[in-house]
Amino acid sequence: MIRVLNDIRNAENPISNNKKIINTIVLLFLGIALGTFSKYLDFSQAELPSVLMAINGALDIGNFLGRFAIWTLIALCISIYSNSAKRASINVFIFFVGMVGSYYLYSNYIAGFFPRSYAMIWFGFTAISPLLAFVCWYAKGKSKLAFILSVLILAVLFNMCFVYGCWYFSALSVLELIVFIIGLIVLRRDTLRSFALMGTISIVLAFLFNIIIPFPFG
Structure with missing residues (x-):
């Protein structure tokens, strides 16, 4: 605390x-x-x-x-x-x-x-x-809370930018792909390891969100 x-x-x-x-x-x-x-x-x-x-x-x-x-x-x-x-x-x-x-x-x-x-x-x-x-x-900080918030934000943004299912995956458009990349940059972490971990967990969480709330955010 x-x-x-x-x-x-x-x-x-x-x-x-x-x-x-x-x-x-x-x-x-x-x-x-x-x-x-x-x-x-x-x-x-x-x-x-x-x-x-x-x-x-x-x-x-x-x-x-x-x-x-x-x-x-x-x-x-x-x-x-x-x-x-x-x-x-x-x-x-x-x-x-x-x-x-x-x-x-x-x-x-x-x-x-x-x-x-x-x-x-x-x-x-x-x-x-x-x-x-x-x-x-609060996602701008370096604490664990900031990391968790960054993961949640990226997960929601991921589901706004991409459509996917069992056999398909696609960005809604090239502009949405750019939006997600910028989101990653804005919420970047201090180290490559934590940055990669943030991105990976956010994508996994996005898939879980999509199962629980199966309608497009876009």
Whole structure:
């Protein structure tokens, strides 16, 4: 317990109130920009510039942004690089308020429809995001608790990025594969052994999760 508390104190990095406010505002506008862009890409595919249309056609960015993996990774990065668990909660919540709010405002007032069932899922995800971010922040440390949290996070991310069964295994897309690799990098350990152990246990745990909860996270 003493080691965990020391780990927490060492991980916290106090910053000025002005910088906290600026960071939160930046994350709000980043969420608004990404939410608007995601819905624009989904709604206006026929009107996209030729370059963006080609990229979207090759990588299927529209559907990629409509799944959970990329947003989970962004939230994880915001959490890990926030200066405290409390700030992680605030920052992630503000980001999702901006992203989800702009997405569904665009959908309702510009696209002309409001998918209520999907909206409720994202509103619920936004509501619990501060708690998830608070927990994820502790994965940045070097304690056993941090290791366990990193394993759990990677297991969930794995099931968001890959589909598999008895005789098949595939990434949802090359972008999801990149998301998982970045997740590994963000949660990397100090030694190659612990890094390999974290990755191996998280994949085994992901398979167990898939047996217990047999529906796609993506």
